[in-house]
Amino acid sequence: MWKPDRQSKQPLFQQIADDLERRISYGEFPPGSLLPSERKLAEQLGVNRSTVIMAFAELRSLGIIESQIGSGTRVSKYKWGVTPKHTPNWHRYAEGGSFLPNVPFLRRIREALGQRPSLIDFASGELAANLSPIDEITTLMNENQYTAYLGYDNPQGYVPLRQTLVSYLRQYRGIQTTESSILITSGSQQSLYLITQCLLSPGDAVAIEDPSYCYSLPMFQSAGLQLFRLPVDCKGIRPDDIRSLYKKHRIKMVFINPNFQNPTGTVLDSERRIQLLNVASELGLPIVEDDPFSLTAYDGTPPLPLKSMDPIGSILYIGSFSKIAASGLRIGWMIAPHSVVERLADARQQMDFGLSVFPQQVAGQFLKSPFFDPHLERLRMQLLFKRDVLIEALQRELPGLVEFTVPQGGLHLWCKLVPEIHDGKLLEEAIRRGVVFVPGSVYGSDSGFVRFTFARPDTEEIVSGISKFAEALRSIIN
Template identity: 85%
Template sequence: MWKPDRQSKQPLYEQIADHLERRISYGEFPPGSLLPSERKLAEQLGVNRSTVILAFAELRSMGIVESRTGSGTRVSMTKWGATPKHTPNWSRYAEGGSFLPNVPFMRKIREALAQNPGLVDFASGELSADLAPIEEITALMSRHRYTSYLGYDNPQGYSPLRQALVAYLQQYRGIQATESSILITSGSQQSLYLVTQCLLSPGDAVAIEDPSYCYSLPMFQSAGLRLFRLPVDRHGARPEDIRSLYKKHRIKMVFMNPNFQNPTGTVLDMERRRQLLDVASELGLPIVEDDPFSLTAYDGAPPSPLKAMDAVGSVLYIGSLSKIAASGLRIGWMVAPHSIVERLADARQQMDFGLSVIPQQVAAQFLKSPDFQPHLDRLRMQLQFKRDLVIEALRKELPGLVRFTIPQGGLHLWCKLEPEVHDGKLLEGAIRRGVVFVPGSVYGSDSGFVRFTFARAPADRIGEGIAKFAEALRELTGESSVRNSTE
């Protein structure tokens, strides 16, 4: 994000005015469009509000913008030779369309991180640079010659990567698959998007866990789906709830994250897994299994996926490298009946003509390399270390004010706050102090829950981040430290 140069001899307000004029002239702010408020722009640029006021006054003097009390500052219609009937109403277009924007809390978190990269980040669900196999991948890229052809590839994905995944799925996840049953995607989220857009119709009822990562994805609402909750307890979702939802709402699909569930970190009980598969086969219900975290199991013994136990073909399996290697590779996969793979590959080809072949080649080499298993071992150890740092800091800073179950894998710690607090005010207070997290309501839970993701924050700043969060919580509650409670 552009910031004024404080070392320049040009006054800050003139720099801001010039910058805004350029953005207006380039069409980023068309005639008639509303500019950011003085207060918001001042926060974004790190200047006093009075400096922004002077910048707006400079633009008004040139006839570039117009300000009205109570209506904000807009780009002039007349300065640019435009009239309202000839100018597209870009604001209306931006607010239209069937694809909904991110939920407000997620947009606020993203904006805060963009404006202040120095925040202690307990919100981003990705690995920090020191957890990613950067050296291993760099070495692979230097040793191997990558593609001699840079055209469009097979719409199902790069064939050698699908072959590598057949071996990977069998060795690490106990899943029997064929190359033709695998679709390469740009990550789990694209897989879910393809499922919601291509296999379901507006008005269809689906079951998702509660709380669930799916609640944070507006793509479900954008597809016009009706969402019904499967409450998650310490043993995961209850299979009998699926039968009840089917009888009452005729649900057409079930979305599950059974291993180190996001956000709660729970693992679906083995007996419940068997019951779940029995119910699904009895009702003819497909289960979409999202399995991004299994290989992070800290004891090195990942829970089996539902797909490995699926004897009748009820489970559509989704995985990715984002949580176990590098999100920037944008490599995910789906294992499904060939007819479904063909349908989704055709749809994805209409979107982007297929993924870039180069990261697919890198991913194929990495999965087959002798570096993959040592990377997983190191990742598990480091994630457990970071998890323990978060727990230690919570026990020190918030005894008696927070409850949690200690996860045995994954990237998240799901916490219940003992005092009742307003999610928005707590997040705002935390951001002011220099830390960001995700409120539990983003995942469909009631207020008073938070998700701390510990994979992104540097280990040496985790204690600092929890201390800042504790300050924000105490400011809202007036509570003093008592005694920590864990389940």
């Protein structure tokens, strides 16, 4: 974000006025649009409010902005001359459409991280740079000659990558499949989007875990789906709850994350897995299995996916490169019946004509390289170490004020606060003190739960971040 230059001879208020005038002329703030408040703009720019007041006064004197008591400051609709110009009402367009924006807490977290990159980040669900195989991938890129073909690729995804995934899924996940049953996507989220848009219809009822990462995705509501919850306990969901929901609401599909579930870290009990598959078979009910975290199992023995136990093809299986290697490559995959793969590949081709071939080549090379297993082992050890640092910090800083079950894999620690705290107040106070997390209500829980993601911050940041969080929590309790 632009900041005024304090070393410049030009006054700060004039720099701010010039920057705002430039942004207005570029259309970032169209005529009639509301500008940030004086207080908020002062916080963003790190200046006194009086400096922003002077900048606004300068722009008002030029007829560029107008201020009204109680209505804020807006860009003048007539700033380009005396003849009115009819500008599209972009604010109304931005509020329209059927695709809903992210939930407010997630937008607030993104805004805070954008304004203050120094915030200790327990919110972002991705690996830190030093957990990604950057050196290994760089070596592979230097050693291998990648295709020079720059045309559109196969709509299902790069064929050699799908062939590599057949071997990978058999060896690491116990899944038998063929390349024609695999669709390459730009990550798990695109897989979920294609399913909700193409295999379901507005008004359909679906079941999701409670709490669940799916609850944080507005794509379900954007698709007009009815969401019904499956409570998660220490053994995962209870399959009988699915049967009850089917009888009451005729649910059309079930979305689950059975291995190191996001956000709770729970692993679905082996007996319940068998029951779940029996219920799905009995009702002819599709299950969408999202499996991003299994290979992070700290003991090196990842729980097998439901798909490996699926004899009749009830399960649509979603995997991703993001949580085990590099989110920036944007590589995910889905295993589904070929008719479903064709349908979703056709829809995805309408969206983007397919993925870039280069990251697909890189991902395929890495999966079959001698670097992959050592990387997984190192990743598990580092995640386990970070988890333990986080737990020790919580026990030291918040004895008796936080409860949790220790996860055996994944990137998250799910915590219940004692006593219950208002999510919004705690988040704002934590941001003020320099740390950010995801409130549990984002995932459908009541207030008083917190998800800490420990893969992004380094060890020192984890210790400091929990100290800051403890200060925020105590300030609200007191």
